[in-house]
Amino acid sequence: MALSGIQIYKLLPQTNCKECGFPTCLAFAMKLAAKQVELSACPYVSEESKAQLEESSAPPIRLITLKSDGYEVKAGNEVVMYRHEKTFYNKPGLFVKIKTSTPESEIRFMAQRIQDYRVNYVGIDLEVDGIALQDDTSESEKMNAALVAVRSVCKKPVMLFSSNPASIEKALANLTGEIPLIGCAKADNWEKFGEVAKQTKAAVAVMADNLDTLADLTEKIKSMGVEDIVLVPEGKNLGHELMLQAQIRRLALKANYRPLGYPTLAFCHNHAQMAQAITKYAGFLVIDTFAEELVYPLLVLRQNIYTDPQKPIQVQPGLYEINNPQPTDPVLVTTNFSITYFSVANEVEGSGLPAHLLVADAEGMSVLTAWAAGKFDAERIAKAVKLANLDEKMTRKRLVLPGAVAVLSGELEAELPGWEIRVGPREAVDIPKFYKQVLQVN
Helix, strand or coil, X not given: CCCCHHHHHHHCCCCCCCCCCCCXXXXXXXXXXXXXXXXXXXXXXXXXXXXXXXXXXXXXXXCEEEEECCEEEEECCCCCCCCCCCCCCCCCEEEEXXXXXXXXXXXXXXXXXXXXXXXXXXXXXXXXXXXXXXXCCCCHHHHHHHHHHHHCCCCCCEEEECCCHHHHHHHHHHCCXXXXXXXXXXXXXXXXXXXXXXXXXCEEEEEECCHHHHHHHHHHHHHCCCCCEEEEECCCCHHHHHHHHHHHHHHHHHCCCHHXXXXXXXXXXXXXXXXXXXHCCCCEEEECCCXXXXXXXXXXXXXXXXXXXXXXXECCCEEEEECCCCCCCCEEEEECEHHHHHHHHHXXXXXXXXXXXXXXXXXXXXXXXXHHCCCCCHHHHHXXXXXXXXXXXXXXXXXXXXXXXXXXXXXXXXXXXXCEEEECCCCHHHHHHHHHHHHCCC
C-alpha cells in the first residue's frame, strides 16, 4: 500500500539539510509520495526506513533499460496519463523485426542499414533503436546464426522472440554484458522464460489478451526473482489494443497497481497501429519492415510527442554562415526556436544565395511569440550583433528583420548606428524572392 506524504515524512531524518534539492524534508516527502523524485536523493535516510519506503519510492511504472555495446533504450518511469500534465520522458524504443528464416546475407544487409540510419530533424538526430529477431523456424541454430549475423554489423540493442525458450537461451551466449528483451512468456511457458531471464539478467516480455492473465504472469515471474518485465497486451483489433494500453497505464498510475506497473510493447503491422502505439502508450514498438519513408514520420511523431511542451526545441544562438557569404552579404535575423531557425536556414540554403544568419537568444520562442513576451526586441538583437562581433566582420552593414516585427526597425536603427536596417518578408518561404528583388538590387 502506498504511503501518504506525511507517513513518508515521519520515516525521513527530518533534518531539512536541503541536500535532496528541496527546502524541507516535508517537501521532499510530498514529492516522493507523488512519484516525482527517487528516495536515493536523500543521503541520510536509514536502512530501516528504506525498507519501509521501498513501496512508495518505486515509480508506478518500472524503468526498463535494454543495453548493448554503447547503446541503451529506456522505457517506463512515466508518471502522467497526458503530456500536458507534466511531460513524457522515455521515448518508446523503435525496433525492426527480422525473421530468423531470412538468409544471413540479407540479415546483415538489413542490420547494417538500421545501424547506419540517421536523419536530422530540426537539429536533432533521429534513429532506429534496435532489432527484434523473430524465430519463425523453431530451430535454435537459426536464431543463433541470425544473432551472430546481426552482431557482425550492428551494435544496437536486440529483442529475441521465440515460442521455444531453449532457442533464445542458446543465442544469449553471444550477448555477454548486454541486457536484451526476450519473449514472449505466456500462460503455458512462463516458468521456462522466467528461468532464462533470471540466469541471463535479460528483461522478459509477457503476453496475454486480458489484464487478469497479464497481472498473474507478472506476479509469477516476479516471484522467481525477475524484476525487469515488459507487458504485451494482445488486442483483437485497434480499438481493443487502445483499451488495454489505456487501462494498463491508468491502473499503474492512478491505482498504483503493481502487477501492471511495467512498460508495454506493441507489435505493429500497419501505420495506424504504429501511430497509436506511440501516442497511447507503448514503451517499445516492433515494426515488420524497415523503410526510410515509413520510419521517418514515426520518428518525427515520437519526437514531437516526447518533447517537453514547456521547453521549446532550441538551437544555439550565434552567427551561422550559409552558402559561403562574404562581408558584403546581408545579415538575416531570427530567433533560436528550432523550427523558425530551420525554416529560414533551409529557404536560404536551398536558394543558393549567400547570407549571414544571426540567431538571437529568445529563450526558444518563435518570432511573434518572443516579441509579444518581450524576449525579442531591439536591445536583444543589438546585443546579438555585438556578441557576434559583426561591426568588425562586415564591410557592408545590412541587417534584415523578420517582417512580423517591422515595428522594431526604428528602435534598432537607434541601437545600431551605422547599420542599414531592412524589413524582410513575414514568411520564410518568401525570403529568396525578397533577397533577389530587394537585397541584390540595392
